[in-house]
Amino acid sequence: MGTEWVDRARDAAKELAVDALQRDRANKEPFVEAELLRRHRLPALLVPTGYGGAGESWATALAVVRELATVDGSIAQLLGYHYVNQANLWLAGTPEVAERLGRPSAQWQWLWGDAVNPIEPELTLTPDGDGYRLDGTKSFSTGASVGDVTVASGTVTTTGEPLLVAVPRDAEGIDFGGDWDNLGQRLSASGSVTFTGTPVDGKWTIGSLAPTKVTPRSSLITPAIQAVFGHFYLGIAEGALAAAAEYTRTRSRPWTLGGLASATEEPYVLAAYGAYAARLDAVGAQAERVAARLAEADACGADLTWDERGELAVAVARLKVVATDAALDVTSGIYEVTGARATANRYGFDRFWRNVRTHTLHDPVAYKRREVGAHYLTGAYPEFTLYT
Known part of the structure; x- marks a missing residue:
């Protein structure tokens, strides 16, 4: 995985973090944020080197999305969708199309909607x-x-x-x-x-997109976008927990009946943070495995089989299930470990929950659970649609 690009994403995230709450409240079209992504040269990360791009893998792209999501879920979504939209050029397009549109996309850091x-x-x-x-x-x-x-x-x-x-x-x-x-x-x-x-x-x-013309490779678009979902849900949850931890360390008060000097000594608080941290660590390990599998499937090119594509789709569905549940639980549960004063609007911790609550409704996670269960019981793979 290209650590240089994750470092670039981390630098971009630092800039986004400065006024993340204010920008969320302003609710404006993100032209400035889009230019920030271009300035850090993140849009051309996936473009093959033959077309002038960085030629990085999906593992790097998903790590970048996850990093941005820790401070701004919206911009992580914007970039993650861009990666998938742009990848149509070489996954579903001909080499001529990829050359014609991929080269200027890399040169000018085009952002794709x-x-x-x-x-x-x-x-x-x-x-x-x-x-x-x-x-x-x-x-x-x-x-x-x-x-x-x-x-x-x-x-x-x-x-x-x-x-x-x-x-x-x-x-x-x-x-x-x-x-x-x-x-x-x-x-x-x-x-x-x-x-x-x-x-x-x-x-x-x-x-x-005609069913008779779709190939395992061109159909990678769907597991790719669903993998993006899992990664930015996870990133949002990680950002929420980090923000809550900083608040607990610096502002939270111990409960009056506990007889403790600091909120960081509260056994219930410690247990909750331990549970959340362990859960996100487990989801993170799963996310990294999925990212590696997507990169491997992409590298197979035209040799990718439908069975290999099916195994990837199931792995991505599993990630979406656990990332959705963990993100919703963590982003709502942080108030249990920060206390009543943390609900003040000036802290804006609610934006983490609002973001995952909104996007996790994109397509019903119950259907992903069903896909995982069907594969577990019968070995069936999800059929190709623009959702599976």
């Missing part, structure tokens, strides 16, 4: 000369409004084929709704986007 929410009506792609005209609306389009390029999924009106295409942010006919105003992940730029006759150059077509 998405408009592919599969549970909404599909966007339409109407053939027009050598390309298409893109029409329709997606309610959730993380990163599109502040990124440089958006990956969109649309159905060709004449053939019914589902395609992935890339659309530059400044293309005509794009309207960003600016309507992301949710409980948490407030700076993830996840508002709506509407395309009205937006031109799509045929050379910016990435690949097909």
Whole structure:
């Protein structure tokens, strides 16, 4: 794993930590934060060296996402989604597409957003000369409004084929709704986007999502995005526990009936921190194994089999289950070890819980438990969808 890049992420996280609470409350589009990511050259981390990028593995990319999440879950989501959106170029695209779009993506540190929410009506792609005209609306389009390029999924009106295409942010006919105003992940730029006759150059077509054309390699997009989820849930929980620990050490008071001089001597407080720290350590070890497996699967290239892809999908589902449960428990439980005064709005500890509570509803974790259980009992792998 590239420790240099984790160090860069740590430096970026220090900058984000300075005003994390104030930015969360301001709820603005994260243009400044996106530029911070570019300044630290994190967007091109995964781009292969042949296209001018750093050529790092998914293990490094996920570690970077986890590091950023300790201070700002929104920006960790923004970057994590970017890595997955951008990776479509070499996972689902041809070498020509990867060269055409990967090289400027590395050179200019392009940030990639998405408009592919599969549970909404599909966007339409109407053939027009050598390309298409893109029409329709997606309610959730993380990163599109502040990124440089958006990956969109649309159905060709004449053939019914589902395609992935890339659309530059400044293309005509794009309207960003600016309507992301949710409980948490407030700076993830996840508002709506509407395309009205937006031109799509045929050379910016990435690949097909038709079931007969999907390969184990191109389908890695789904376990990759779910692995991103697990890593930034874990990072948020680690950040919450660290913030709580600092508060306990410097501000918490021992309970009057305990007869102790310091909150750090309270046996119940110590036991709670011990349980949380041990739990996050275990989830962290699992996250690192999953990251390594994703990197190995990616390195297999066209030789990756559906069985190998299936084993990875189950491992990722397991991570999502335990990371979701641990993050929700830790981010709500920190108040038990910090005390009533820690609920003051000036500390803003609630943002950790709000962030994981919001994003863990992305797709029901109960279905991930079901996938894990089905594999355990019957050996069945999750079928490929944009959620599994």
